[in-house]
Amino acid sequence: MVSDFRKKKLLHVFTAFFDTNGSGTIDKKDFELAISRISQMRGWKAGDAKYKEVENALNQVWEGLSKADTDNDGQVSKDEWIALWDNYSSNPADWQNVYCKFIFQLEDASNDGSIDSEEFSSVYASFGLNKAEAVAAFQKMSSGKASVSWAEFQGLFKEYFSAEDMNAPGNFIFGKTSF
Template identity: 50%
Template sequence: MVSDFRRKKLLHMYKFLDKDNSGSIDKKDFQLAAENAAKQRGWKEGDALYKECFDTIDLVWNALQRVGDANNDGEVSADEWVTMWDTISKSAADREWLTQYCKFIFKMQDYNNDGFIDSDDYVAAGKITGISQEDLLAAFLKLSQGKPKISLTDFQNLWDEYFLSEDPNAPGNYIAGKSSFD
């Protein structure tokens, strides 16, 4: 069973992914996310990174629909989302798409493409969320646990903490730029 804290955390990310504010997540939301990501990074149709962005988003959506869309209606409801993460936390099966998604998000946040996320990268990537620079910097300090940069390995651990941990003090809770999920 998912704790109240974890449910709020999962629903915070769910609302972020619901790009068209329809109340459910569907393929259109992921296409909008890919368009926003490409625009934010300056990638144009025909660029290798543009194609990689859309290919990864398609892979993630197809997997999410397969494991999260319990009633096969082409959408993932909030309840299906939380149930999916509860199931995933109990089993390591069918997690390859999560690894790919995590690597994609890491790449999106690594603005200077040096293989690490530093505070400048994190703030630049977080601007689209509407979270203040001050809050983003504070979140980065929590995430990085005082280190100047976050490696992909560190980010993968933080990613797992965000989605799978019930611990309100886990550094990964700051991956979305804040730790309050009201």
């Protein structure tokens, strides 16, 4: 059973980053919209190499995520989403690793192999989160360090989806300081 705390974290990611059209479920249209928004944010156009990278990564994520659609209605509901991530800590799927890498690369705008506070908070502000709160979340996530490496990010990502400890640094990886 998933605790209320973990449900709140999972639903934050569901609502803020996956249900891009606000329908209350996740479907292929949400991914098409996300590809468009992310590419526009970075100035990439259809046909650009970076656009294709985003498209390929998010199509892999959708392909894996769509397997959580247990009632086969073409959409992933909040309950299906929660069940999917509840299984993650003991049995991560390839698409979840693709998503982790995608998020890291999206945030690493300078492409230097690490994420700093400005890179982190700018991405979350572009998704409609409060930039000041994202800066504070970065400080908690990084434990006060100036940057987070790919190796550190992977651990923080897994911690976000599995930690019950409200103070675990991974809880802040998606730009929010409280749940």
